Amino acid sequence: MKKFYLTALLALSMGAANAQPGGMFGPIPQIDVKFNDYIAAPEGFDKETAGIERGTIEEVEYKSSTVGTTRKVTVYLPPKYDKSKKYPVLYLLHGIGGDHKEWMQGVPNIIMDNLYAQGKAKPMIIVMPNGRALPNDKPEGNVYAPEMVKGFEIFERDLIDDLIPFIQGKYSTYTDQPNRAVAGLSMGGGQSLNFGLGNLDKFAYVGGFSSAPNTKQPEQLIPDVEATKKANKLLWMVCGNKDGLMFNSTRLKAFCDKNKVPCTLIEYPDGQHDFVVWKYGLYNFAQLIF
Ligand code: FER
Numbered sequence: 001m002k003k004f005y006l007t008a009l010l011a012l013s014m015g016a017a018n019a020q021p022g023g024m025f026g027p028i029p030q031i032d033v034k035f036n037d038y039i040a041a042p043e044g045f046d047k048e049t050a051g052i053e054r055g056t057i058e059e060v061e062y063k064s065s066t067v068g069t070t071r072k073v074t075v076y077l078p079p080k081y082d083k084s085k086k087y088p089v090l091y092l093l094h095g096i097g098g099d100h101k102e103w104m105q106g107v108p109n110i111i112m113d114n115l116y117a118q119g120k121a122k123p124m125i126i127v128m129p130n131g132r133a134l135p136n137d138k139p140e141g142n143v144y145a146p147e148m149v150k151g152f153e154i155f156e157r158d159l160i161d162d163l164i165p166f167i168q169g170k171y172s173t174y175t176d177q178p179n180r181a182v183a184g185l186s187m188g189g190g191q192s193l194n195f196g197l198g199n200l201d202k203f204a205y206v207g208g209f210s211s212a213p214n215t216k217q218p219e220q221l222i223p224d225v226e227a228t229k230k231a232n233k234l235l236w237m238v239c240g241n242k243d244g245l246m247f248n249s250t251r252l253k254a255f256c257d258k259n260k261v262p263c264t265l266i267e268y269p270d271g272q273h274d275f276v277v278w279k280y281g282l283y284n285f286a287q288l289i290f
Pocket of ligand 1: 144188
């Protein structure tokens with residue numbers, strides 16, 4: 001229901017001229033790129049499987065010096081999480097209408113449990129924070145208001161200065177760049193591209209699913225092609241072909257292809273701006289990291 005409300009709100013704020021075919025965010029600016037092959041996820045990848053090992057979901061709180069508050073974060077620990085071992089960490093970021101609980105709509109625990117049961121992913125911890133780094137970080141009122149959107153930018157400091165050290169203190173994790181990934185949906189996709197490519201010393205793997213207009217220009221994301229090629233191990237994107245936000249992804253893909261920076265962009269067929277695409281994103285991205 002919340003999503004419908006936001007969609008209506010956005011349609012209103014964009015004016016009727018834009019609220020037409022081309023997706024929920026209006027007509028799609030066309031940028032010609034060669035997409036990577038779409039391979040459908042297998043039937044049942046997001047359905048609970050009986051009799052397999054399960055990871056656990058917990059909600060914890062950390063002190064944020066950036067925001068000056070105590071903030072909630074959802075954490076998924078893999079099956080048989082063992083403190084005597086160390087785990088890599090994926091930071092998984094939500095969209096403009098969400099908070100630290102939004103990703104649970106995409107059943108990341110079920111997707112990951114299934115991948116582990118099939119031996120298709122490395123054991124990892126998945127951290128799902130609230131990416132709106134403001135004292136009131138609830139998705140209330142006009143979430144598109146500039147001061148609300150600003151919270152998604154401020155989150156870069158909260159993530160790097162507060163959340164990552166907290167996670168590394170509380171859980172048994174590796175703490176080096178090759179063992180850290182960031183991915184997200186929509187606003188969280190933009191954040192992941194901005195923060196992941198903007199902090200090459202911190203993140204080796206970067207994923208953007210249906211990335212939003214907060215995504216920086218390619219020249220800002222990749223100011224030094226050689227540095228990015230050296231440090232980044234994966235730049236992976238997916239977006240629905242019916243999603244009006246596609247240009248944020250195609251713009252970056254075109255730049256990467258031109259500059260020979262390895263980059264994947266999959267065009268999800270009949271894909272809208274929703275969890276069908278985002279679950280597919282997690283399912284694939286999780287198999288490619290660590
Ligand atoms: C916008 C359209 C969509 C925008 C953000 C979004 C900040 C984000 C959508 C989402 O996170 O689902 O113009 O501007």
